[in-house]
Amino acid sequence: MNPIAIKVACSNCNLRELCMPLGLNQDELDRIDSLVAVRRKIKRGATLFRNGETFTALYAIRTGFFKTSITTEDGRDQVTGFQMAGEIIGLDGIVNDHHTCDAVALEDAEVCEMPFERIEELSREVNALQRHVHKIMSREIVREHGVMLLLGSMRAEERLAAFLLNLVQRLHARGFSALELVLRMTREEIGSYLGLKLETVSRTFSKFVEDGIVEVKQRHIRILDTEALKRIVNQQTQACL
Amino acid sequence: MNPIAIKVACSNCNLRELCMPLGLNQDELDRIDSLVAVRRKIKRGATLFRNGETFTALYAIRTGFFKTSITTEDGRDQVTGFQMAGEIIGLDGIVNDHHTCDAVALEDAEVCEMPFERIEELSREVNALQRHVHKIMSREIVREHGVMLLLGSMRAEERLAAFLLNLVQRLHARGFSALELVLRMTREEIGSYLGLKLETVSRTFSKFVEDGIVEVKQRHIRILDTEALKRIVNQQTQACL
DNA sequence: CGTCGAGTTGAGATCAGTCAATGACGGTGG
DNA sequence: CCACCGTCATTGACTGATCTCAACTCGACG
Structure with missing residues (x-):
């Protein structure tokens, strides 16, 4: 145990410039801290979520490394991305309230579970968070464009x-x-x-x-x-x- | 001219079940009508926006057909999608405040220009709109997963x-x-x-x-x-x- | 020390790419 | 009205990158 108890909060997480909006005031910071419902540890090889499961939360990766992949009925498998600390996974689940891909830890990992209801609620009040969520999703869209270019040509x-x-x-x-x-x-x-x-x-x-x-x-x-x-x-x- | 003047508004647009949230009350409907700043006509072959241009708005396609594509410095070209009436384009621009792909009309088209500032503002107030925006972006992410599967395997x-x-x-x-x-x-x-x-x-x-x-x-x-x-x-x- | 999963390497098969010729259509101008 | 042109599409012959199948190596682990 660390002799100095480190408060487990986004506001003093060393990844905050990766997964959080910048330029928040203290009040906003405090509220964003409340976004993280729980931390969850995922063993290497375990799944964080799976195709078909009900979507409830986004996950910020604190440590570890994930892959996301989709599987067709006929067993074909496509890895859709590799995610590392500071990145957000689960965005695929928003549209139909359940996940459409599997997220598997490729090494022991820890994630911050952020209930999506809370995210939506808070991003109505904290403009920077709203903007941030939009940017994260847009970034994913742009990243995938790049993958399409790679795969296509x-x-x-x-x-x-x-x-x-x-x-x-x-x-x-x-x-x-x-x-x-x-x-x-x-x-x-x-x-x-x-x-x-x-x-x-x-x-x-x-x-x-x-x-x-x-x-x-x-x-x-x-x-x-x-x-x-x-x-x-x-x-x-x-x-x- | 149509003898009966049709109000040009989302609330009586025949595409509303495609590009708008469902289950709004009258007040919400009225406010969403105000989202559309202008209608814009795009001739076949013309571009709606281009890589590098400042991002200000999303576009709902009213009529016509678009392609979006990215081009590398070395002239390689990748079509990232084909969009038809009722679909939303421009999401790629959110992350860095400028567009990262070109949107070209493949036939004469008309789009509703929705300033993104307004969308963010209004989606803080109208929960259904907020949810809707999130779903649209998530849907695009899931669609691209499918394209990755297609291209990859x-x-x-x-x-x-x-x-x-x-x-x-x-x-x-x-x-x-x-x-x-x-x-x-x-x-x-x-x-x-x-x-x-x-x-x-x-x-x-x-x-x-x-x-x-x-x-x-x-x-x-x-x-x-x-x-x-x-x-x-x-x-x-x-x-x- | 043996086993197992992961990785490497080779030989041959195959699918898609390249290059090139030809055909179909639509618009333009004489 | 028709000939001409450019763009788009089709088809063939050949090439080549990647896949497939298979053998072998390496390292981790019980």
Whole structure:
């Protein structure tokens, strides 16, 4: 136990600039603290919510790493995103009052459960929160546009390069290295997200290693040449010249 | 001119059950009428908004048909959606106060411009509107999950079949035939949306014609066997048996 | 130390892409 | 009214990226 009891509240959560609106006054901060009904711990491999379950709350990830995926009746599986600390999951559930995807922890995780009723109530009163909720949803829409571009028009190398750059960029924003990362997901999960088979993901990693762009030791990745990755993502540009 | 002047208002718009919340009282209805700042006519081929432009409003489509697309610096283009009457576009602009995609009319169109400031203001007061805005954004997120599944794991025939079924279903909900439709977009635009080249789209149409599933006369499509299309979308199921 | 899941690598198959020729339609101007 | 042009669509032949199937390796864990 920590000798100094840290108040468990958004207002002094070190992730607040990631998942909360900025520029709130003390009163507003206090009210937002009340948004979080409970903290919930999720073991690696456990699901936070599942397709079909009733939607009641959004979740802010405090620690850990999640994937969200949809499954068709015929067993096809599509990973729709990987989420890390400070990100919000559950937005898919709003439209029909139940979730349409599964959220699975890829490592032990802790989330803040925020009942959506409370969010709506409070965002009627705190404009910054209202705006914030809108922005979070809009951001997700824009992110998915980017994934559509990736899936619709990029080749395997470009997809993987874009994926790695996106991951390190997000990790970097959270204080981690911009050159090293540990993948929390399998090659198959990466492949599912990127619309590739796991063998293709593996081969593409190997190609990057051959080219001296990254070092790969299992799930530990070290980026040796960020610029090369960026060039790969935009390689079409080169080809057009 | 229509001898009886029809008040131009959401409350008696024949699309209201598509783009407005249900179960409002008269007062709420009146206030929502005030959401629409102006109607705007967009000629075929013209853009409603463009990547980079300042975001100020959402648009409800009254008539016509739009595509939204993103373009990378290197000229790659990805159609992110096709929108028809009753649907809302512009959600991508909320997060950064400017649009991140282009919206182009594929036929002469008319939209209701709803300043986002007004929407936020009013949705603080009218709970049903707040809920409605959230649902619209969530629906878009869920739709994009579906597109990710399509792009990430379906083959050409499955993609086109899913696309056709989706289109007729939406058209049917608007009172059009469930078996006939006129495509407002080129093969290239369909291909961009589905992550295929235009030749593949064309060939796949031809295959469907050969198989007696549809009739194709340029952009005029008649569906002869809806069940076959559904089977194609789920063909994985068959293969798994 | 053996087992199991995850990852790598190879060889061959396949689906979609590329390049190119041709055809259909609609609008324009003589 | 018709010829011409441009855009869109179709089709064929060939190419190539990714998938599939299969063998093998690695590392974690009981």
